[in-house]
Amino acid sequence: MYVQLPFDELKVDPSRKKRVAYFYDRDVGNYFYGTGHCMKPHRIRMTHSLIMNYELYKKMEIYRAKPATNEELTQFHTDEYIDFIDRVTPDNLSMFEREQIIFNVGDDCPVFDGLAEFCKISCGGSMEGAARMNNGSCDVAINYAGGLHHAKKSEASGFCYTNDIVLGIIELLRVHPRVLYIDTDVHHGDGVEEAFYTNDRVMTCSFHKFGEFFPGTGNLNDIGIGKGKYHAVNVPLRDGIDDASYKSIFEPIISKIIEWYQPSAIVLQCGGDSLSGDRLGPFNLSMRGHANCVSYVKSFGIPMMVVGGGGYTIRNVARTWAFETGLLNDVILPKELPYNGYFEYYAPLYELDVRSSNMNNANSPEYLDKILTSVITNLDHTKHAPSVQMHDVPYDMEDWGDVYEDEQDSRDTKGGSMYARDKIIQPDNEFYDDEDKDYGERNIDVTNGNSNSNGNSNGGGVVLTDTEMKEIELLNKVAV
Numbered sequence: 001m002y003v004q005l006p007f008d009e010l011k012v013d014p015s016r017k018k019r020v021a022y023f024y025d026r027d028v029g030n031y032f033y034g035t036g037h038c039m040k041p042h043r044i045r046m047t048h049s050l051i052m053n054y055e056l057y058k059k060m061e062i063y064r065a066k067p068a069t070n071e072e073l074t075q076f077h078t079d080e081y082i083d084f085i086d087r088v089t090p091d092n093l094s095m096f097e098r099e100q101i102i103f104n105v106g107d108d109c110p111v112f113d114g115l116a117e118f119c120k121i122s123c124g125g126s127m128e129g130a131a132r133m134n135n136g137s138c139d140v141a142i143n144y145a146g147g148l149h150h151a152k153k154s155e156a157s158g159f160c161y162t163n164d165i166v167l168g169i170i171e172l173l174r175v176h177p178r179v180l181y182i183d184t185d186v187h188h189g190d191g192v193e194e195a196f197y198t199n200d201r202v203m204t205c206s207f208h209k210f211g212e213f214f215p216g217t218g219n220l221n222d223i224g225i226g227k228g229k230y231h232a233v234n235v236p237l238r239d240g241i242d243d244a245s246y247k248s249i250f251e252p253i254i255s256k257i258i259e260w261y262q263p264s265a266i267v268l269q270c271g272g273d274s275l276s277g278d279r280l281g282p283f284n285l286s287m288r289g290h291a292n293c294v295s296y297v298k299s300f301g302i303p304m305m306v307v308g309g310g311g312y313t314i315r316n317v318a319r320t321w322a323f324e325t326g327l328l329n330d331v332i333l334p335k336e337l338p339y340n341g342y343f344e345y346y347a348p349l350y351e352l353d354v355r356s357s358n359m360n361n362a363n364s365p366e367y368l369d370k371i372l373t374s375v376i377t378n379l380d381h382t383k384h385a386p387s388v389q390m391h392d393v394p395y396d397m398e399d400w401g402d403v404y405e406d407e408q409d410s411r412d413t414k415g416g417s418m419y420a421r422d423k424i425i426q427p428d429n430e431f432y433d434d435e436d437k438d439y440g441e442r443n444i445d446v447t448n449g450n451s452n453s454n455g456n457s458n459g460g461g462v463v464l465t466d467t468e469m470k471e472i473e474l475l476n477k478v479a480v
């Protein structure tokens with residue numbers, strides 16, 4: 001069953017260009033987990049700087065999402081947990097001794113300045129990306145501030161406090177009968193799997209290092225329970241997996257799942273800690289090997305949301321996410337890095353590529369064959385019986401158990417109800433970043449977005465505020 005083929009060069013087909021909505025908040029890079037902590041939101045700003053200086057703003061629409069509200073966060077998380085996240089600060093931490101333990105904040109998940117705002121920015125991007133996919137205003141949504149896959153309903157875990165992915169998927173489920181979640185972070189996507197473990201409207205598939213590695217879950221035999229049986233797929237891998245081995249397991253598993261499950265939307269978590277040389281991850285993927293996952297998932301032409309995740313050698317995360325943003329826009333970025341605000345990080349070669357090393361690959365063809373056979377056999381033995389047909393638009397959330405406790409709350413989400421969303425089409429001259437808007441309703445523009453905040457067309461399908469235009473000009477000036 002398992003066949004390893006050589007790793008081919010990545011290709012794009014510009015004639016199949018999709019509408020891409022990219023979410024970025026200029027504040028995100030300022031949040032700081034603390035000295036000695038390996039999670040650095042600054043890498044999102046570095047990624048953005050590369051993206052802008054490679055001129056990808058000419059290819060896609062750029063938005064600053066409204067930060068999620070507490071009410072929106074409680075569509076998945078408990079009120080008590082969100083109330084804690086909203087109130088706790090490094091200065092008042094001693095007042096929350098009991099909560100620190102029950103909500104698991106501490107070494108991995110420290111309380112830092114602006115924690116709640118950081119969570120709201122991360123979740124706002126994924127929720128708004130989903131709302132835009134739902135109303136058809138984009139085919140691809142990108143939020144590198146998202147992908148925080150370990151966060152639980154009432155617990156922080158593995159550098160993640162709120163789960164933007166679960167919230168984004170909940171939004172997608174308003175319109176999409178079946179959503180596929182794929183997780184290429186080197187860690188198991190446990191928070192997302194757990195949220196939908198008993199559910200057949202979401203299929204989760206995580207590729208991860210397994211065996212004495214955080215979080216310790218994600219065994220091959222963990223396949224979902226009840227209605228969710230066969231709707232969780234786990235691909236436990238060993239150290240040193242390289243591009244050819246990864247491709248040879250990723251592609252047949254994903255094609256089988258898509259054929260079997262027929263999702264109408266896909267969420268792809270692109271954790272950069274599966275890259276070679278990561279500070280925490282022991283895999284050996286080059287930038288191109290990592291990006292092959294993006295390219296392969298995109299090739300199915302199904303609306304998709306791309307989110308970030310882990311990634312601790314930050315220059316390599318920025319390189320890879322920029323390259324992947326190029327692929328999503330049907331552009332292969334040239335190797336030579338453009339001058340950008342963080343150019344010195346890319347010394348000594350100042351090149352885009354992240355290369356594999358000569359480390360040992362502990363994933364033998366026999367081991368990978370065993371995984372592939374198990375995954376394919378599970379799906380082959382069962383005929384998928386979708387609980388929601390393609391033509392149904394699901395609003396009855398009775399069966400949501402863990403995910404939805406209150407049906408009324410579930411309707412009051414990011415995009416509002418379908419009805420509410422249709423009623424809040426923005427005028428051409430109003431774009432994001434409007435402080436006066438009611439955050440309880442997503443403010444989704446369904447025009448083609450070819451104007452900046454002054455209503456001026458820039459001819460390239462770009463939506464930039466004046467400030468962002470100035471930012472780009474400034475970056476380019478520095479380059480001269």
Ligand code: V1D
Nearest residue numbers: 036037038107108147148149158159187214309310311
């Ligand atoms: F190295 C560190 C320095 C400071 C603080 C934490 C760490 C660290 C490294 N690895 N923490 C870890 C992992 N935690 C443990 C704990 C020991 N305990 C009993 C648990 O091994 C957590 C790794 C989190 C990985 C997060 C992620 O990459 O998957 C991610 N995805 O999206 C956002 C983050």
Ligand code: CA
Nearest residue numbers: 183185187207
């Ligand atoms: Ca993973």
